[in-house]
Amino acid sequence: MQKYDVAIVGAGPGGLMAAWKLAEKGVSVICFDKKQEIGVPVRCAEGLGGAAFERLGIEPDPAWATWEIKGAALYSPSGKKIEVTSEETMGVVLERRIFEKWLARKAANAGAKIFVKNHVRGVERKDKGVELTVSQHGTENKFFANIVIAADGVDSIIARKMGINTTGKLIDVDSGFQYEMAGIDFEGSDRIHLYFGNKIAPRGYCWIFPKGEHEANVGIGIGGTIQETAREYLDKWIASKEGLKKGSIIHVNSGAIPVGGFLEDMTADNLVVVGDAAHQVNPVHGGGIALAMQAAQIAAGVIAEAVEKKEYSHDALKGYNKLWYDAKGNSLKKILKIRHMLEEMDDKDFESLVDKITSEDVMKLARGELATGVKVTAKLVTAPGLVKKMLKHLK
Amino acid sequence: MVLFVSDFMGVKCDTELCCYCGGCVGVCPKLALELEETKIAIDNEKCINCRACVLICPVGAMEMLE
Numbered sequence: 136m137q138k139y140d141v142a143i144v145g146a147g148p149g150g151l152m153a154a155w156k157l158a159e160k161g162v163s164v165i166c167f168d169k170k171q172e173i174g175v176p177v178r179c180a181e182g183l184g185g186a187a188f189e190r191l192g193i194e195p196d197p198a199w200a201t202w203e204i205k206g207a208a209l210y211s212p213s214g215k216k217i218e219v220t221s222e223e224t225m226g227v228v229l230e231r232r233i234f235e236k237w238l239a240r241k242a243a244n245a246g247a248k249i250f251v252k253n254h255v256r257g258v259e260r261k262d263k264g265v266e267l268t269v270s271q272h273g274t275e276n277k278f279f280a281n282i283v284i285a286a287d288g289v290d291s292i293i294a295r296k297m298g299i300n301t302t303g304k305l306i307d308v309d310s311g312f313q314y315e316m317a318g319i320d321f322e323g324s325d326r327i328h329l330y331f332g333n334k335i336a337p338r339g340y341c342w343i344f345p346k347g348e349h350e351a352n353v354g355i356g357i358g359g360t361i362q363e364t365a366r367e368y369l370d371k372w373i374a375s376k377e378g379l380k381k382g383s384i385i386h387v388n389s390g391a392i393p394v395g396g397f398l399e400d401m402t403a404d405n406l407v408v409v410g411d412a413a414h415q416v417n418p419v420h421g422g423g424i425a426l427a428m429q430a431a432q433i434a435a436g437v438i439a440e441a442v443e444k445k446e447y448s449h450d451a452l453k454g455y456n457k458l459w460y461d462a463k464g465n466s467l468k469k470i471l472k473i474r475h476m477l478e479e480m481d482d483k484d485f486e487s488l489v490d491k492i493t494s495e496d497v498m499k500l501a502r503g504e505l506a507t508g509v510k511v512t513a514k515l516v517t518a519p520g521l522v523k524k525m526l527k528h529l530k
Numbered sequence: 531m532v533l534f535v536s537d538f539m540g541v542k543c544d545t546e547l548c549c550y551c552g553g554c555v556g557v558c559p560k561l562a563l564e565l566e567e568t569k570i571a572i573d574n575e576k577c578i579n580c581r582a583c584v585l586i587c588p589v590g591a592m593e594m595l596e
């Protein structure tokens with residue numbers, strides 16, 4: 136049986152970044168993915184904020200950072216626009232399939248072993264480590280690792296098999312659907328466009344993430360409890376937009392987005408959970424690529440130390456939680472409160488707020504500044520009942 | 531022996547609609563679903579008919595069995 140210090144399940148941004156950083160630290164690491172090709176299929180709008188690059192210590196490469204974004208435009212149900220252009224809204228729309236391959240190359244060149252078309256079927260704790268049963272191109276083989284990283288995305292089966300309940304509650308999960316489109320017309324290809332309103336996207340928004348002058352990811356995320364499907368909502372919305380309706384769809388994808396329900400403890404004996412599997416997603420905009428990678432870097436540091444000490448217990452790994460919450464988790468919790476606050480508003484409330492809110496307020500809300508939440512809520516003076524409900528979420 | 535109707539229930543997936551995104555897998559409290567390359571593997575013996583997978587599915591591919 137092949138033995139490794141660390142086995143990673145899932146070669147998405149989280150798993151690959153963990154593989155790369157662990158390999159760099161000299162840890163023996165293997166990474167399995169059930170897919171046939173790294174980076175495919177893409178289930179993502181491919182937006183990545185510019186600040187992420189510095190945080191992660193990677194340089195945007197023109198091979199995958201193909202379209203530059205300089206800001207965001209937010210639209211109210213009646214079409215009123217708020218434009219936000221700040222350092223934080225700058226970023227790129229990626230070619231994610233190329234980006235993930237790039238990550239995989241980095242990881243492999245640093246010494247990680249990566250396997251595709253390898254489905255991890257079983258994980259069983261044994262001899263102070265974990266025995267993995269992996270279906271490799273149809274043949275079942277066993278591997279042994281001291282530590283498993285569950286980076287298996289929204290499915291999040293591995294953590295659950297190893298005793299951490301990561302099941303997404305519907306109220307905390309968004310249902311997403313998207314077309315990559317070409318031959319469309321829209322204004323402002325240098326910014327992302329977000330359209331709000333309970334009629335078009337209940338508890339979520341429709342988006343246009345440009346990939347060129349006439350190409351974009353056009354998608355939607357709605358609350359998981361909504362009866363009608365995300366696809367129905369998106370089709371209706373596109374049909375109402377002349378510039379979109381005329382275009383062609385060159386890629387269809389769907390996905391669930393774990394926007395809430397954070398886990399206090401993402402570790403157990405021999406186990407660390409990262410990325411979507413651990414619900415590490417921004418509750419307001421649903422972005423999780425950068426967060427998965429940041430969590431992976433933090434996890435790699437903790438795991439490398441554990442391996443060095445030959446300690447694989449929960450106690451040796453749980454330091455990852457605090458580091459994650461200090462770095463990102465605590466601010467995501469605040470952003471979740473803002474989300475809950477915003478969800479109380481109907482289209483009419485939203486409309487009256489749009490007139491009173493500045494783009495700076497929007498940025499502060501997106502950052503999870505609760506004081507701004509209170510300030511903004513106070514502007515809804517004509518609806519005292521609503522204000523009370525909204526403020527409750529900000530406690 | 532009396533069997534309740536619910537004993538026979540469970541879910542099915544319309545593979546013509548499914549985009550293989552795994553969204554349903556993550557919300558299933560009983561690990562009754564698993565994403566394979568070109569299908570969702572369903573273990574209806576584990577299913578408790580909670581409808582979470584039906585609601586989350588972005589394309590309406592998941593259905594309760596009658």
Ligand SMILES: Cc1cc2nc3c(=O)[nH]c(=O)nc-3n(C[C@H](O)[C@H](O)[C@H](O)COP(=O)(O)OP(=O)(O)OC[C@H]3O[C@@H](n4cnc5c(N)ncnc54)[C@H](O)[C@@H]3O)c2cc1C
Pocket residue numbers: 144145146147148149150167168169170178179180181182183253254255256286287288289290292311312313354388389390391392409410411412416421422423424425427
């Ligand atoms: C419609 C949509 C739009 C989005 N838009 C954005 C966006 O614009 N910006 C952004 O930052 N985020 C976006 N996200 C979220 C983003 O895609 C995820 O947060 C990100 O992919 C998480 O990375 P990950 O590495 O945790 O998981 P994933 O990328 O999901 O990778 C998990 C991998 O694990 C593999 N796997 C699962 N189980 C097994 C197993 N048993 N054995 C082997 N392999 C396994 C899977 O095949 C998969 O490759 C979007 C999501 C959706 C659904």
Ligand code: SF4
Pocket residue numbers: 540541557558559560561562563576577578579580581582583584
């Ligand atoms: S109905 Fe509930 S238990 Fe049954 S497969 Fe769907 S999510 Fe799982």
Ligand code: SF4
Pocket residue numbers: 389390543547548549550551552553554555565570586587588589590591592
């Ligand atoms: S959520 Fe729907 S589209 Fe996604 S894998 Fe499940 S059945 Fe298929």
